[in-house]
Amino acid sequence: MDEHTIARHLEDHGVRYTAARRAVVEALGSADGPRSVSELVAGLAVPQSSVYRTLAVLAAAGVVATHHGPDGVARFELAEWISGHHHHLVCTECGAVRDLVLTPEEEEHLGAVVAGAAGRARVSVEGHTLEIVHRCEECR
Ligand SMILES: [Zn+2]
């Protein structure tokens, strides 16, 4: 994660990279998957209302992406242009989400499957996401 690139990107979108925004970006950058607001607040010296506002600003500027889990909770992560392309492991029980990086070979296979299915559906591919649903260690 390159702080300067993020700062410049925000500047281009007319958004100041304040200490609170920096703290949220750093927390998301060090997490191993998307985090809910309550999960984020626990590790930050920033009030919950401010975390909500900060996430909304960062999402509008394209720095933060939202993940909607099976538990109906919105979780947030850095956009893929910052964090790199990846997928998710989602627990069906508690909703916990972890990042999953495929090998280049696996990405190639998945890309071919997606391209074939998109061709049949007559749509052009802009991207793909893969979720492996499971029960996490704590929920088993
Ligand atoms: Zn779980």
Ligand SMILES: [Zn+2]
């Ligand atoms: Zn992929």
